[in-house]
Amino acid sequence: MLDRPPTRRAVEDDVRVIDRQAVQDELDRRAQADVYLHLETTTGSYTLMGPEKRPPVIAFVRNAIVNYSRGAIRGEGPYRVGLKLENGWVYADGLTHYEVNERDELLMAGYDAEGQLTVALQVSRTPFREA
Amino acid sequence: MQPFDPAAETGLLVVLPHPDDETFSTGGTLALCADAGVPATYLCGTYGDMGRRMGNPPIASRESLRDIRTAEMAAAAEVLGIEVEFLGLRDKCIEFEDPDELAGRIRDVIRRLRPSTVVTFYPGYGVHPDHDALGHATVLAVRGLPREERPRLLGVAVGGENNPRWGQEGGALGAPHVVSDIRGVYRRKVAALAAHRSQTAVLFAQWEKLWDVETLEPKPGAPEPDEQTRAWRKRLTEAESFYVIDPDARTLLE
Numbered sequence: 145m146l147d148r149p150p151t152r153r154a155v156e157d158d159v160r161v162i163d164r165q166a167v168q169d170e171l172d173r174r175a176q177a178d179v180y181l182h183l184e185t186t187t188g189s190y191t192l193m194g195p196e197k198r199p200p201v202i203a204f205v206r207n208a209i210v211n212y213s214r215g216a217i218r219g220e221g222p223y224r225v226g227l228k229l230e231n232g233w234v235y236a237d238g239l240t241h242y243e244v245n246e247r248d249e250l251l252m253a254g255y256d257a258e259g260q261l262t263v264a265l266q267v268s269r270t271p272f273r274e275a
Numbered sequence: 276m277q278p279f280d281p282a283a284e285t286g287l288l289v290v291l292p293h294p295d296d297e298t299f300s301t302g303g304t305l306a307l308c309a310d311a312g313v314p315a316t317y318l319c320g321t322y323g324d325m326g327r328r329m330g331n332p333p334i335a336s337r338e339s340l341r342d343i344r345t346a347e348m349a350a351a352a353e354v355l356g357i358e359v360e361f362l363g364l365r366d367k368c369i370e371f372e373d374p375d376e377l378a379g380r381i382r383d384v385i386r387r388l389r390p391s392t393v394v395t396f397y398p399g400y401g402v403h404p405d406h407d408a409l410g411h412a413t414v415l416a417v418r419g420l421p422r423e424e425r426p427r428l429l430g431v432a433v434g435g436e437n438n439p440r441w442g443q444e445g446g447a448l449g450a451p452h453v454v455s456d457i458r459g460v461y462r463r464k465v466a467a468l469a470a471h472r473s474q475t476a477v478l479f480a481q482w483e484k485l486w487d488v489e490t491l492e493p494k495p496g497a498p499e500p501d502e503q504t505r506a507w508r509k510r511l512t513e514a515e516s517f518y519v520i521d522p523d524a525r526t527l528l529e
Contacts, residue, residue: 159333182337188327189367189403192439202367204325243336251336258477259331272338274365 162223162242162252170242170250171215171225174267181208182266183234204264207271210234215267222254225265236265279304279455279517281311286390288426290381290413292320292369292405294348295471300431301394302355302464303457304515309356310460316358318384319348320409323474325366330473331480343473350470354463360384370408374528377408378415385416390426393417397430397518399527400438400448407528417522429453429517435510437503451516461512462489468511482508 184204191198212227212234219237227234238254245251249268256262266272287308289301297305297317308315324341335343345361352359362380364372385393396410410430417428432438432448440446457464465488468475482488485497485504491512500508510516 159329159336184337186325186327189405193402193434193437197439204367241333241336245336245338247338249338251338253333253336255329255333259329259333260477261327261329261333261337264337266337273341 159241159243162217162221162240164217164221164223167217167223167225167242167250167252170244171217171227171267174250174269175212175215177269178209178211179267179269180271181210181234182206182264182268182272183208183236184261184264185236186261186263188260207274210267223252225252227267234265236263238263239265276450277453279307279453279515281307281313284308284311284313284391286388286392287313287315288318288385288388288390288393289316290318290320290384290393290395290409290416291431292364292403292409293323293326293366294319294344295323295351295468295474296396296406297357298351298355298464298467298471299510300396300433301515302351302467303460304394304455305355305357306460306463306467307455307457314358314388314390315356316360316384316388316390317352318360318362318381320362320369320405321364321366322361323366326474328474328477331476335473340473344471347471347473351467354467354470367405369405369412372408374408374412374415377412378419381413381416382419385420385426386424392427392429394429394431394517395520397432397448397520400430400432400440402433402439406433411526411528414520414522414526425522428520428522430520431515431517435506435516437506448518452519453517455515455517456513457515458513464511465489 186202187200189200191200214228218224223239224237239252240254243251251266254263289297305315322341323344329335395413396406398407398411401407417425485500486493
């Protein structure tokens with residue numbers, strides 16, 4: 145669809161259940177070049193108020209630059225993605241949904257049964273938007 | 276305890292970090308002010324772009340959440356009848372900013388709007404680190420004003436008696452100092468919460484099992500809500516509670 149306005153409906157249409165081959169193709173398309181990384185996992189900040197009173201566990205890296213020689217998606221869903229760096233790895237498990245947005249950013253994420261984000265792995269040739 | 280009286284106010288400024296904090300903590304109070312013709316402004320610290328709730332089923336990604344929550348905030352503000360300004364900070368990262376610099380920015384807004392009361396999170400009772408950090412910066416903002424220019428400063432303790440600090444030695448704040456009776460405007464608060472759809476869909480799904488959110492009548496055959504849910508319902512539909520903060524007193528973050 146051309147000239148689609150950025151409506152909420154468009155967003156709903158764009159967050160899709162992972163298609164393994166499609167994600168693999170998108171990973172390949174961004175390999176062997178400097179890309180911006182967003183990697184995140186979160187329990188949410190309010191776990192102390194929950195029935196189990198667990199402390200929150202949250203981490204994110206936003207707009208670190210990496211260059212992966214090989215990126216691969218594995219598993220039957222939820223999925224794992226590994227990016228092989230010259231001197232290390234980027235790894236995420238629990239990925240269920242993906243999207244390539246209008247800025248050509250590859251967004252992969254895991255959501256729990258209530259639609260809450262648990263993990264995100266994103267790569268882009270251009271920096272992710274900052275506040 | 277004194278009741279919140281909008282007729283005694285000339286302006287209300289609410290300073291909290293996320294789109295939806297204003298409705299959860301002060302939605303009824305904001306609506307009461309708007310109805311009384313008292314200018315009410317929400318100074319929102321972030322765009323809520325690191326939230327994990329994205330609707331159910333998810334309607335947002337990490338990258339689209341900012342625009343969705345900004346639009347939801349505008350819709351909620353319309354329901355409540357308030358103005359909104361953003362500080363544009365990164366969600367989850369407020370506590371790593373320079374508190375004095377933040378306080379300066381908040382102080383500028385107070386000087387411009389001249390509210391009679393400022394509401395923020397009670398530092399140390401925010402549960403979320405962003406809540407505590409912005410509450411602290413707001414205390415510093417008021418502290419930096421000459422006494423005759425200082426608005427009354429009210430703090431919100433998240434969860435009241437369910438606040439994790441309450442049970443600690445010396446942690447209980449006791450009875451609130453100021454209470455807004457929001458029973459006459461609770462439908463607006465519920466409508467504003469509904470406007471924050473990406474964040475509240477999960478909650479509405481839980482509440483709707485227990486009671487009709489429009490009429491507040493319990494659903495036939497619904498289980499008896501637990502204590503925390505009853506406290507939730509009270510804050511949502513009956514009363515919003517605040518503590519008077521002395522800006523010269525050291526906060527729990529100092």
